[in-house]
Amino acid sequence: MxxxxxxxxxxxxxxxxxxxxxxxxxxxxxxxxxxxxxxxxxxxxxxxxxxxxxxxxxxxxxxxxxxxxxxxxxxxxxxxxxxxxxxxxxxxxxxxxxxxxxxxxxxxxxxxxxxxxxxxxxxxxxxxxxxxxxxxxxxxxxxxxxxxxxxxKALVKDRLETELKFLKNQINPHFLFNTLNNIYALSRKKSEHTPLIVVKLSKLLRFMLYESEKKNIKIGDEIKILKDYLELEKIRFNNRLNIIFTEDVDHADEQITPLILLPFVENAFKHGPGESIAEAYIKIQIVLKNRKLRFIVENSKEETQDAFSEHIGLRNVKRQLDLIYPDSELKVINQKDIFRIELQINFQSNEHL
Incomplete structure:
Protein backbone atom coordinates (compact mmCIF):
# COMPACT_ATOMS: atom_id res chain seq x y z
CA MET A 1 0.00 0.00 0.00
CA LYS A 153 4.91 -16.39 -16.68
CA ALA A 154 4.67 -17.65 -13.09
CA LEU A 155 1.76 -19.93 -14.02
CA VAL A 156 3.67 -21.32 -17.01
CA LYS A 157 6.72 -21.90 -14.79
CA ASP A 158 4.61 -23.67 -12.16
CA ARG A 159 2.95 -25.81 -14.82
CA LEU A 160 6.30 -26.79 -16.35
CA GLU A 161 7.77 -27.62 -12.94
CA THR A 162 4.74 -29.75 -12.14
CA GLU A 163 5.08 -31.53 -15.49
CA LEU A 164 8.81 -32.13 -14.90
CA LYS A 165 8.11 -33.63 -11.47
CA PHE A 166 5.46 -35.85 -13.01
CA LEU A 167 7.86 -37.01 -15.74
CA LYS A 168 10.61 -37.75 -13.22
CA ASN A 169 8.18 -39.68 -11.05
CA GLN A 170 7.29 -41.74 -14.10
CA ILE A 171 10.90 -42.43 -15.11
CA ASN A 172 12.10 -43.53 -11.67
CA PRO A 173 9.47 -46.27 -11.18
CA HIS A 174 10.09 -47.30 -14.80
CA PHE A 175 13.77 -47.83 -14.01
CA LEU A 176 12.95 -49.63 -10.75
CA PHE A 177 10.50 -51.94 -12.52
CA ASN A 178 13.14 -52.99 -15.07
CA THR A 179 15.83 -53.56 -12.43
CA LEU A 180 13.51 -55.62 -10.21
CA ASN A 181 12.80 -57.78 -13.24
CA ASN A 182 16.55 -58.32 -13.56
CA ILE A 183 16.84 -59.32 -9.90
CA TYR A 184 13.89 -61.66 -10.23
CA ALA A 185 15.45 -63.36 -13.25
CA LEU A 186 18.76 -63.87 -11.43
CA SER A 187 17.05 -65.14 -8.27
CA ARG A 188 15.21 -67.73 -10.36
CA LYS A 189 18.61 -68.96 -11.54
CA LYS A 190 19.90 -68.84 -7.93
CA SER A 191 22.73 -66.67 -9.16
CA GLU A 192 25.50 -65.79 -6.71
CA HIS A 193 25.39 -62.25 -8.11
CA THR A 194 21.89 -61.56 -6.77
CA PRO A 195 23.04 -60.01 -3.42
CA LEU A 196 25.56 -57.81 -5.25
CA ILE A 197 22.87 -56.52 -7.59
CA VAL A 198 20.61 -55.74 -4.63
CA VAL A 199 23.43 -53.68 -3.05
CA LYS A 200 24.07 -51.79 -6.26
CA LEU A 201 20.35 -51.22 -6.74
CA SER A 202 20.07 -49.75 -3.25
CA LYS A 203 22.93 -47.41 -4.13
CA LEU A 204 21.13 -46.28 -7.26
CA LEU A 205 17.87 -45.81 -5.40
CA ARG A 206 19.64 -43.74 -2.77
CA PHE A 207 20.89 -41.49 -5.54
CA MET A 208 17.41 -41.16 -6.98
CA LEU A 209 15.92 -40.38 -3.58
CA TYR A 210 18.36 -37.66 -2.57
CA GLU A 211 19.81 -36.29 -5.82
CA SER A 212 17.11 -36.56 -8.47
CA GLU A 213 14.96 -33.90 -6.77
CA LYS A 214 17.71 -31.33 -7.26
CA LYS A 215 17.44 -28.99 -10.19
CA ASN A 216 21.01 -29.74 -11.31
CA ILE A 217 23.94 -31.95 -10.33
CA LYS A 218 27.54 -32.23 -11.50
CA ILE A 219 27.88 -34.10 -14.76
CA GLY A 220 30.62 -36.13 -13.08
CA ASP A 221 27.97 -37.48 -10.66
CA GLU A 222 25.64 -38.25 -13.55
CA ILE A 223 28.42 -40.21 -15.28
CA LYS A 224 29.15 -42.07 -12.04
CA ILE A 225 25.55 -43.22 -11.77
CA LEU A 226 25.72 -44.40 -15.40
CA LYS A 227 28.82 -46.46 -14.56
CA ASP A 228 27.08 -47.96 -11.52
CA TYR A 229 24.18 -48.93 -13.72
CA LEU A 230 26.53 -50.48 -16.27
CA GLU A 231 28.19 -52.54 -13.52
CA LEU A 232 24.78 -53.79 -12.46
CA GLU A 233 23.89 -54.82 -16.02
CA LYS A 234 27.28 -56.48 -16.63
CA ILE A 235 26.48 -58.91 -13.82
CA ARG A 236 23.14 -59.70 -15.36
CA PHE A 237 24.30 -60.33 -18.95
CA ASN A 238 27.68 -61.79 -18.09
CA ASN A 239 29.77 -62.63 -21.20
CA ARG A 240 26.88 -62.37 -23.66
CA LEU A 241 27.16 -58.59 -23.85
CA ASN A 242 30.09 -56.41 -24.92
CA ILE A 243 29.92 -52.94 -23.31
CA ILE A 244 32.12 -50.15 -24.66
CA PHE A 245 32.10 -47.00 -22.55
CA THR A 246 34.26 -43.95 -23.34
CA GLU A 247 34.28 -40.48 -21.85
CA ASP A 248 36.12 -37.27 -22.61
CA VAL A 249 35.04 -34.55 -20.18
CA ASP A 250 36.95 -31.32 -19.76
CA HIS A 251 34.86 -30.04 -16.85
CA ALA A 252 33.31 -32.62 -14.52
CA ASP A 253 31.61 -29.90 -12.43
CA GLU A 254 29.38 -28.78 -15.32
CA GLN A 255 25.76 -28.77 -14.12
CA ILE A 256 23.16 -31.04 -15.70
CA THR A 257 19.63 -32.14 -14.85
CA PRO A 258 19.86 -35.40 -12.85
CA LEU A 259 18.95 -38.67 -14.56
CA ILE A 260 18.51 -37.06 -17.97
CA LEU A 261 21.00 -39.48 -19.59
CA LEU A 262 20.18 -42.72 -17.75
CA PRO A 263 16.90 -43.50 -19.62
CA PHE A 264 18.83 -43.70 -22.92
CA VAL A 265 21.24 -46.24 -21.49
CA GLU A 266 18.44 -48.13 -19.79
CA ASN A 267 16.55 -48.28 -23.09
CA ALA A 268 19.64 -49.67 -24.85
CA PHE A 269 19.76 -52.59 -22.41
CA LYS A 270 16.04 -53.27 -22.26
CA HIS A 271 15.36 -53.17 -26.00
CA GLY A 272 18.78 -54.33 -27.20
CA PRO A 273 20.34 -57.35 -25.46
CA GLY A 274 17.32 -57.58 -23.16
CA GLU A 275 15.18 -58.72 -26.09
CA SER A 276 17.81 -60.79 -27.87
CA ILE A 277 19.33 -64.18 -27.12
CA ALA A 278 22.34 -63.68 -29.36
CA GLU A 279 25.56 -61.91 -28.49
CA ALA A 280 25.06 -58.17 -28.38
CA TYR A 281 26.93 -54.95 -27.82
CA ILE A 282 26.28 -51.48 -26.39
CA LYS A 283 28.49 -48.48 -27.12
CA ILE A 284 28.28 -45.37 -24.94
CA GLN A 285 30.25 -42.22 -25.63
CA ILE A 286 30.23 -39.01 -23.58
CA VAL A 287 32.13 -35.96 -24.80
CA LEU A 288 32.02 -32.60 -23.04
CA LYS A 289 34.11 -29.81 -24.55
CA ASN A 290 33.65 -26.06 -24.07
CA ARG A 291 30.28 -26.58 -22.34
CA LYS A 292 28.95 -28.61 -25.28
CA LEU A 293 27.83 -32.15 -24.53
CA ARG A 294 27.70 -34.95 -27.09
CA PHE A 295 26.14 -38.16 -25.81
CA ILE A 296 25.89 -41.26 -28.02
CA VAL A 297 24.29 -44.58 -27.17
CA GLU A 298 24.27 -47.39 -29.72
CA ASN A 299 23.03 -50.95 -29.27
CA SER A 300 22.64 -53.97 -31.48
CA LYS A 301 19.13 -55.28 -32.02
CA GLU A 302 17.02 -57.65 -34.03
CA GLU A 303 14.88 -56.45 -36.93
CA THR A 304 11.57 -57.17 -35.18
CA GLN A 305 12.25 -55.05 -32.09
CA ASP A 306 10.16 -52.00 -31.13
CA ALA A 307 10.62 -48.44 -32.33
CA PHE A 308 11.86 -45.57 -30.21
CA SER A 309 8.57 -43.74 -29.90
CA GLU A 310 6.83 -46.62 -28.15
CA HIS A 311 9.06 -46.64 -25.06
CA ILE A 312 7.61 -44.74 -22.11
CA GLY A 313 10.97 -43.90 -20.54
CA LEU A 314 12.36 -42.37 -23.73
CA ARG A 315 9.13 -40.57 -24.50
CA ASN A 316 9.31 -38.91 -21.09
CA VAL A 317 12.98 -37.97 -21.35
CA LYS A 318 12.34 -36.40 -24.76
CA ARG A 319 9.68 -34.24 -23.15
CA GLN A 320 12.11 -33.32 -20.36
CA LEU A 321 14.67 -32.24 -22.95
CA ASP A 322 12.06 -30.04 -24.63
CA LEU A 323 11.28 -28.35 -21.31
CA ILE A 324 14.77 -28.03 -19.80
CA TYR A 325 17.04 -27.85 -22.85
CA PRO A 326 14.89 -26.55 -25.73
CA ASP A 327 18.02 -25.93 -27.84
CA SER A 328 19.17 -29.53 -27.52
CA GLU A 329 19.34 -31.80 -30.58
CA LEU A 330 18.32 -35.45 -30.44
CA LYS A 331 18.91 -37.75 -33.41
CA VAL A 332 17.38 -41.22 -33.52
CA ILE A 333 18.81 -43.73 -35.96
CA ASN A 334 16.77 -46.92 -36.15
CA GLN A 335 18.22 -49.45 -38.61
CA LYS A 336 17.47 -53.13 -39.00
CA ASP A 337 20.28 -54.29 -36.68
CA ILE A 338 21.36 -51.06 -34.93
CA PHE A 339 19.60 -48.53 -32.75
CA ARG A 340 21.47 -45.30 -32.03
CA ILE A 341 20.70 -42.01 -30.33
CA GLU A 342 22.85 -38.90 -30.55
CA LEU A 343 22.15 -36.13 -28.06
CA GLN A 344 23.78 -32.71 -28.15
CA ILE A 345 23.30 -30.06 -25.45
CA ASN A 346 24.87 -26.62 -25.39
CA PHE A 347 24.84 -25.73 -21.70
CA GLN A 348 25.87 -22.14 -22.36
CA SER A 349 22.90 -21.38 -24.62
CA ASN A 350 20.45 -22.97 -22.15
CA GLU A 351 21.76 -21.54 -18.86
CA HIS A 352 19.33 -18.55 -18.94
CA LEU A 353 16.26 -20.86 -18.95
Whole structure:
Protein backbone atom coordinates (compact mmCIF):
# COMPACT_ATOMS: atom_id res chain seq x y z
CA MET A 1 0.00 0.00 0.00
CA UNK A 2 2.84 2.40 0.86
CA UNK A 3 4.58 1.79 -2.45
CA UNK A 4 1.29 2.47 -4.23
CA UNK A 5 0.90 5.82 -2.42
CA UNK A 6 4.50 6.73 -3.24
CA UNK A 7 3.95 5.93 -6.93
CA UNK A 8 0.87 8.16 -7.06
CA UNK A 9 2.63 11.01 -5.22
CA UNK A 10 5.59 10.78 -7.57
CA UNK A 11 3.27 10.87 -10.58
CA UNK A 12 1.45 14.02 -9.44
CA UNK A 13 4.64 15.80 -8.39
CA UNK A 14 6.12 15.19 -11.84
CA UNK A 15 2.84 16.29 -13.41
CA UNK A 16 2.74 19.53 -11.38
CA UNK A 17 6.26 20.38 -12.50
CA UNK A 18 5.47 19.56 -16.12
CA UNK A 19 2.17 21.45 -16.10
CA UNK A 20 3.75 24.50 -14.43
CA UNK A 21 6.33 24.66 -17.22
CA UNK A 22 3.55 24.53 -19.83
CA UNK A 23 1.56 27.23 -18.01
CA UNK A 24 4.70 29.35 -17.85
CA UNK A 25 5.14 29.20 -21.63
CA UNK A 26 1.45 30.19 -22.00
CA UNK A 27 1.45 33.03 -19.44
CA UNK A 28 4.85 34.59 -20.21
CA UNK A 29 3.84 36.15 -23.60
CA UNK A 30 0.64 37.52 -22.01
CA UNK A 31 2.56 39.25 -19.19
CA UNK A 32 5.71 40.69 -20.74
CA UNK A 33 5.98 43.56 -18.26
CA UNK A 34 6.29 41.55 -15.00
CA UNK A 35 9.35 39.75 -13.65
CA UNK A 36 10.21 36.17 -14.50
CA UNK A 37 9.95 35.01 -10.90
CA UNK A 38 6.40 36.34 -10.63
CA UNK A 39 5.45 34.61 -13.87
CA UNK A 40 6.73 31.32 -12.43
CA UNK A 41 4.59 31.84 -9.31
CA UNK A 42 1.54 32.61 -11.44
CA UNK A 43 2.15 29.42 -13.50
CA UNK A 44 2.35 27.29 -10.34
CA UNK A 45 -0.78 28.98 -8.99
CA UNK A 46 -2.71 28.20 -12.20
CA UNK A 47 -1.58 24.55 -12.07
CA UNK A 48 -2.69 24.16 -8.44
CA UNK A 49 -6.07 25.81 -9.12
CA UNK A 50 -6.83 23.24 -11.86
CA UNK A 51 -5.29 20.26 -10.01
CA UNK A 52 -8.32 19.21 -7.87
CA UNK A 53 -10.64 18.75 -10.85
CA UNK A 54 -7.93 16.75 -12.64
CA UNK A 55 -7.49 14.55 -9.58
CA UNK A 56 -11.21 13.87 -9.33
CA UNK A 57 -11.53 13.14 -13.06
CA UNK A 58 -8.46 10.88 -13.17
CA UNK A 59 -9.42 8.72 -10.18
CA UNK A 60 -13.05 8.57 -11.29
CA UNK A 61 -11.99 7.20 -14.65
CA UNK A 62 -9.46 4.79 -13.14
CA UNK A 63 -11.50 3.27 -10.33
CA UNK A 64 -15.13 3.78 -11.31
CA UNK A 65 -14.97 2.85 -14.98
CA UNK A 66 -11.62 1.52 -16.27
CA UNK A 67 -10.91 -0.89 -13.41
CA UNK A 68 -14.37 -2.44 -13.74
CA UNK A 69 -13.93 -2.69 -17.51
CA UNK A 70 -10.58 -4.49 -17.00
CA UNK A 71 -12.20 -7.03 -14.69
CA UNK A 72 -14.89 -7.95 -17.22
CA UNK A 73 -12.41 -7.37 -20.12
CA UNK A 74 -14.76 -5.10 -22.04
CA UNK A 75 -16.21 -1.59 -21.96
CA UNK A 76 -19.98 -1.61 -21.48
CA UNK A 77 -22.31 1.12 -22.71
CA UNK A 78 -22.65 2.32 -19.12
CA UNK A 79 -18.88 2.75 -18.88
CA UNK A 80 -18.75 4.75 -22.11
CA UNK A 81 -21.60 7.02 -20.96
CA UNK A 82 -19.96 7.47 -17.55
CA UNK A 83 -16.60 8.41 -19.07
CA UNK A 84 -18.25 10.87 -21.49
CA UNK A 85 -20.26 12.56 -18.71
CA UNK A 86 -17.16 12.72 -16.47
CA UNK A 87 -15.25 14.55 -19.20
CA UNK A 88 -18.13 16.96 -19.87
CA UNK A 89 -18.44 17.84 -16.17
CA UNK A 90 -14.65 18.24 -15.88
CA UNK A 91 -14.54 20.56 -18.90
CA UNK A 92 -17.36 22.71 -17.52
CA UNK A 93 -15.60 22.98 -14.14
CA UNK A 94 -12.35 23.73 -15.97
CA UNK A 95 -13.98 26.66 -17.77
CA UNK A 96 -15.55 27.94 -14.54
CA UNK A 97 -12.17 27.84 -12.76
CA UNK A 98 -10.59 29.67 -15.67
CA UNK A 99 -13.34 32.31 -15.74
CA UNK A 100 -13.51 33.00 -11.99
CA UNK A 101 -9.93 32.43 -10.83
CA UNK A 102 -7.37 32.22 -13.66
CA UNK A 103 -8.55 34.91 -16.07
CA UNK A 104 -8.80 37.52 -13.26
CA UNK A 105 -5.12 36.82 -12.43
CA UNK A 106 -4.20 37.78 -15.97
CA UNK A 107 -6.77 40.56 -16.21
CA UNK A 108 -5.17 42.46 -13.34
CA UNK A 109 -2.16 42.88 -15.61
CA UNK A 110 -4.18 43.21 -18.82
CA UNK A 111 -7.63 44.55 -19.37
CA UNK A 112 -8.72 41.71 -21.67
CA UNK A 113 -12.21 40.24 -21.36
CA UNK A 114 -12.79 36.48 -21.45
CA UNK A 115 -15.78 34.35 -22.41
CA UNK A 116 -16.96 31.50 -20.22
CA UNK A 117 -17.90 28.93 -22.86
CA UNK A 118 -16.19 29.66 -26.17
CA UNK A 119 -15.33 26.82 -28.59
CA UNK A 120 -11.59 27.34 -28.41
CA UNK A 121 -11.67 27.34 -24.61
CA UNK A 122 -13.72 24.12 -24.52
CA UNK A 123 -11.24 22.37 -26.84
CA UNK A 124 -8.29 23.55 -24.73
CA UNK A 125 -10.13 22.38 -21.60
CA UNK A 126 -10.69 18.92 -23.09
CA UNK A 127 -7.01 18.61 -24.05
CA UNK A 128 -5.90 19.86 -20.62
CA UNK A 129 -8.18 17.47 -18.71
CA UNK A 130 -7.53 14.58 -21.07
CA UNK A 131 -3.74 14.87 -20.88
CA UNK A 132 -3.37 14.18 -17.16
CA UNK A 133 -6.03 11.45 -17.03
CA UNK A 134 -4.74 9.92 -20.29
CA UNK A 135 -1.17 9.62 -18.97
CA UNK A 136 -2.44 8.12 -15.70
CA UNK A 137 -4.66 5.69 -17.60
CA UNK A 138 -1.79 4.65 -19.89
CA UNK A 139 0.45 3.96 -16.87
CA UNK A 140 -2.36 2.00 -15.22
CA UNK A 141 -2.88 -0.16 -18.31
CA UNK A 142 0.88 -0.65 -18.70
CA UNK A 143 1.24 -1.74 -15.08
CA UNK A 144 -1.76 -4.07 -15.40
CA UNK A 145 -0.26 -5.61 -18.54
CA UNK A 146 3.13 -6.12 -16.84
CA UNK A 147 1.48 -7.75 -13.82
CA UNK A 148 -0.59 -9.95 -16.10
CA UNK A 149 2.52 -11.06 -18.01
CA UNK A 150 4.36 -11.78 -14.74
CA UNK A 151 1.42 -13.81 -13.46
CA UNK A 152 1.17 -15.70 -16.74
CA LYS A 153 4.91 -16.39 -16.68
CA ALA A 154 4.67 -17.65 -13.09
CA LEU A 155 1.76 -19.93 -14.02
CA VAL A 156 3.67 -21.32 -17.01
CA LYS A 157 6.72 -21.90 -14.79
CA ASP A 158 4.61 -23.67 -12.16
CA ARG A 159 2.95 -25.81 -14.82
CA LEU A 160 6.30 -26.79 -16.35
CA GLU A 161 7.77 -27.62 -12.94
CA THR A 162 4.74 -29.75 -12.14
CA GLU A 163 5.08 -31.53 -15.49
CA LEU A 164 8.81 -32.13 -14.90
CA LYS A 165 8.11 -33.63 -11.47
CA PHE A 166 5.46 -35.85 -13.01
CA LEU A 167 7.86 -37.01 -15.74
CA LYS A 168 10.61 -37.75 -13.22
CA ASN A 169 8.18 -39.68 -11.05
CA GLN A 170 7.29 -41.74 -14.10
CA ILE A 171 10.90 -42.43 -15.11
CA ASN A 172 12.10 -43.53 -11.67
CA PRO A 173 9.47 -46.27 -11.18
CA HIS A 174 10.09 -47.30 -14.80
CA PHE A 175 13.77 -47.83 -14.01
CA LEU A 176 12.95 -49.63 -10.75
CA PHE A 177 10.50 -51.94 -12.52
CA ASN A 178 13.14 -52.99 -15.07
CA THR A 179 15.83 -53.56 -12.43
CA LEU A 180 13.51 -55.62 -10.21
CA ASN A 181 12.80 -57.78 -13.24
CA ASN A 182 16.55 -58.32 -13.56
CA ILE A 183 16.84 -59.32 -9.90
CA TYR A 184 13.89 -61.66 -10.23
CA ALA A 185 15.45 -63.36 -13.25
CA LEU A 186 18.76 -63.87 -11.43
CA SER A 187 17.05 -65.14 -8.27
CA ARG A 188 15.21 -67.73 -10.36
CA LYS A 189 18.61 -68.96 -11.54
CA LYS A 190 19.90 -68.84 -7.93
CA SER A 191 22.73 -66.67 -9.16
CA GLU A 192 25.50 -65.79 -6.71
CA HIS A 193 25.39 -62.25 -8.11
CA THR A 194 21.89 -61.56 -6.77
CA PRO A 195 23.04 -60.01 -3.42
CA LEU A 196 25.56 -57.81 -5.25
CA ILE A 197 22.87 -56.52 -7.59
CA VAL A 198 20.61 -55.74 -4.63
CA VAL A 199 23.43 -53.68 -3.05
CA LYS A 200 24.07 -51.79 -6.26
CA LEU A 201 20.35 -51.22 -6.74
CA SER A 202 20.07 -49.75 -3.25
CA LYS A 203 22.93 -47.41 -4.13
CA LEU A 204 21.13 -46.28 -7.26
CA LEU A 205 17.87 -45.81 -5.40
CA ARG A 206 19.64 -43.74 -2.77
CA PHE A 207 20.89 -41.49 -5.54
CA MET A 208 17.41 -41.16 -6.98
CA LEU A 209 15.92 -40.38 -3.58
CA TYR A 210 18.36 -37.66 -2.57
CA GLU A 211 19.81 -36.29 -5.82
CA SER A 212 17.11 -36.56 -8.47
CA GLU A 213 14.96 -33.90 -6.77
CA LYS A 214 17.71 -31.33 -7.26
CA LYS A 215 17.44 -28.99 -10.19
CA ASN A 216 21.01 -29.74 -11.31
CA ILE A 217 23.94 -31.95 -10.33
CA LYS A 218 27.54 -32.23 -11.50
CA ILE A 219 27.88 -34.10 -14.76
CA GLY A 220 30.62 -36.13 -13.08
CA ASP A 221 27.97 -37.48 -10.66
CA GLU A 222 25.64 -38.25 -13.55
CA ILE A 223 28.42 -40.21 -15.28
CA LYS A 224 29.15 -42.07 -12.04
CA ILE A 225 25.55 -43.22 -11.77
CA LEU A 226 25.72 -44.40 -15.40
CA LYS A 227 28.82 -46.46 -14.56
CA ASP A 228 27.08 -47.96 -11.52
CA TYR A 229 24.18 -48.93 -13.72
CA LEU A 230 26.53 -50.48 -16.27
CA GLU A 231 28.19 -52.54 -13.52
CA LEU A 232 24.78 -53.79 -12.46
CA GLU A 233 23.89 -54.82 -16.02
CA LYS A 234 27.28 -56.48 -16.63
CA ILE A 235 26.48 -58.91 -13.82
CA ARG A 236 23.14 -59.70 -15.36
CA PHE A 237 24.30 -60.33 -18.95
CA ASN A 238 27.68 -61.79 -18.09
CA ASN A 239 29.77 -62.63 -21.20
CA ARG A 240 26.88 -62.37 -23.66
CA LEU A 241 27.16 -58.59 -23.85
CA ASN A 242 30.09 -56.41 -24.92
CA ILE A 243 29.92 -52.94 -23.31
CA ILE A 244 32.12 -50.15 -24.66
CA PHE A 245 32.10 -47.00 -22.55
CA THR A 246 34.26 -43.95 -23.34
CA GLU A 247 34.28 -40.48 -21.85
CA ASP A 248 36.12 -37.27 -22.61
CA VAL A 249 35.04 -34.55 -20.18
CA ASP A 250 36.95 -31.32 -19.76
CA HIS A 251 34.86 -30.04 -16.85
CA ALA A 252 33.31 -32.62 -14.52
CA ASP A 253 31.61 -29.90 -12.43
CA GLU A 254 29.38 -28.78 -15.32
CA GLN A 255 25.76 -28.77 -14.12
CA ILE A 256 23.16 -31.04 -15.70
CA THR A 257 19.63 -32.14 -14.85
CA PRO A 258 19.86 -35.40 -12.85
CA LEU A 259 18.95 -38.67 -14.56
CA ILE A 260 18.51 -37.06 -17.97
CA LEU A 261 21.00 -39.48 -19.59
CA LEU A 262 20.18 -42.72 -17.75
CA PRO A 263 16.90 -43.50 -19.62
CA PHE A 264 18.83 -43.70 -22.92
CA VAL A 265 21.24 -46.24 -21.49
CA GLU A 266 18.44 -48.13 -19.79
CA ASN A 267 16.55 -48.28 -23.09
CA ALA A 268 19.64 -49.67 -24.85
CA PHE A 269 19.76 -52.59 -22.41
CA LYS A 270 16.04 -53.27 -22.26
CA HIS A 271 15.36 -53.17 -26.00
CA GLY A 272 18.78 -54.33 -27.20
CA PRO A 273 20.34 -57.35 -25.46
CA GLY A 274 17.32 -57.58 -23.16
CA GLU A 275 15.18 -58.72 -26.09
CA SER A 276 17.81 -60.79 -27.87
CA ILE A 277 19.33 -64.18 -27.12
CA ALA A 278 22.34 -63.68 -29.36
CA GLU A 279 25.56 -61.91 -28.49
CA ALA A 280 25.06 -58.17 -28.38
CA TYR A 281 26.93 -54.95 -27.82
CA ILE A 282 26.28 -51.48 -26.39
CA LYS A 283 28.49 -48.48 -27.12
CA ILE A 284 28.28 -45.37 -24.94
CA GLN A 285 30.25 -42.22 -25.63
CA ILE A 286 30.23 -39.01 -23.58
CA VAL A 287 32.13 -35.96 -24.80
CA LEU A 288 32.02 -32.60 -23.04
CA LYS A 289 34.11 -29.81 -24.55
CA ASN A 290 33.65 -26.06 -24.07
CA ARG A 291 30.28 -26.58 -22.34
CA LYS A 292 28.95 -28.61 -25.28
CA LEU A 293 27.83 -32.15 -24.53
CA ARG A 294 27.70 -34.95 -27.09
CA PHE A 295 26.14 -38.16 -25.81
CA ILE A 296 25.89 -41.26 -28.02
CA VAL A 297 24.29 -44.58 -27.17
CA GLU A 298 24.27 -47.39 -29.72
CA ASN A 299 23.03 -50.95 -29.27
CA SER A 300 22.64 -53.97 -31.48
CA LYS A 301 19.13 -55.28 -32.02
CA GLU A 302 17.02 -57.65 -34.03
CA GLU A 303 14.88 -56.45 -36.93
CA THR A 304 11.57 -57.17 -35.18
CA GLN A 305 12.25 -55.05 -32.09
CA ASP A 306 10.16 -52.00 -31.13
CA ALA A 307 10.62 -48.44 -32.33
CA PHE A 308 11.86 -45.57 -30.21
CA SER A 309 8.57 -43.74 -29.90
CA GLU A 310 6.83 -46.62 -28.15
CA HIS A 311 9.06 -46.64 -25.06
CA ILE A 312 7.61 -44.74 -22.11
CA GLY A 313 10.97 -43.90 -20.54
CA LEU A 314 12.36 -42.37 -23.73
CA ARG A 315 9.13 -40.57 -24.50
CA ASN A 316 9.31 -38.91 -21.09
CA VAL A 317 12.98 -37.97 -21.35
CA LYS A 318 12.34 -36.40 -24.76
CA ARG A 319 9.68 -34.24 -23.15
CA GLN A 320 12.11 -33.32 -20.36
CA LEU A 321 14.67 -32.24 -22.95
CA ASP A 322 12.06 -30.04 -24.63
CA LEU A 323 11.28 -28.35 -21.31
CA ILE A 324 14.77 -28.03 -19.80
CA TYR A 325 17.04 -27.85 -22.85
CA PRO A 326 14.89 -26.55 -25.73
CA ASP A 327 18.02 -25.93 -27.84
CA SER A 328 19.17 -29.53 -27.52
CA GLU A 329 19.34 -31.80 -30.58
CA LEU A 330 18.32 -35.45 -30.44
CA LYS A 331 18.91 -37.75 -33.41
CA VAL A 332 17.38 -41.22 -33.52
CA ILE A 333 18.81 -43.73 -35.96
CA ASN A 334 16.77 -46.92 -36.15
CA GLN A 335 18.22 -49.45 -38.61
CA LYS A 336 17.47 -53.13 -39.00
CA ASP A 337 20.28 -54.29 -36.68
CA ILE A 338 21.36 -51.06 -34.93
CA PHE A 339 19.60 -48.53 -32.75
CA ARG A 340 21.47 -45.30 -32.03
CA ILE A 341 20.70 -42.01 -30.33
CA GLU A 342 22.85 -38.90 -30.55
CA LEU A 343 22.15 -36.13 -28.06
CA GLN A 344 23.78 -32.71 -28.15
CA ILE A 345 23.30 -30.06 -25.45
CA ASN A 346 24.87 -26.62 -25.39
CA PHE A 347 24.84 -25.73 -21.70
CA GLN A 348 25.87 -22.14 -22.36
CA SER A 349 22.90 -21.38 -24.62
CA ASN A 350 20.45 -22.97 -22.15
CA GLU A 351 21.76 -21.54 -18.86
CA HIS A 352 19.33 -18.55 -18.94
CA LEU A 353 16.26 -20.86 -18.95
Missing amino acids: KSRIYRHLAFWIVYIIHSSLLEYTWIKPLLPEIGQGEVVLEAIRVTLILLPVKLVLTYSLLYLFVEKALKIQRFSLLNVVGITLSFLVAIVINRILFYWFIFPLIAKYQGNSFQLFDLYGMIVGFIDMGFSSGIALALKLLRTQIQSLKKE
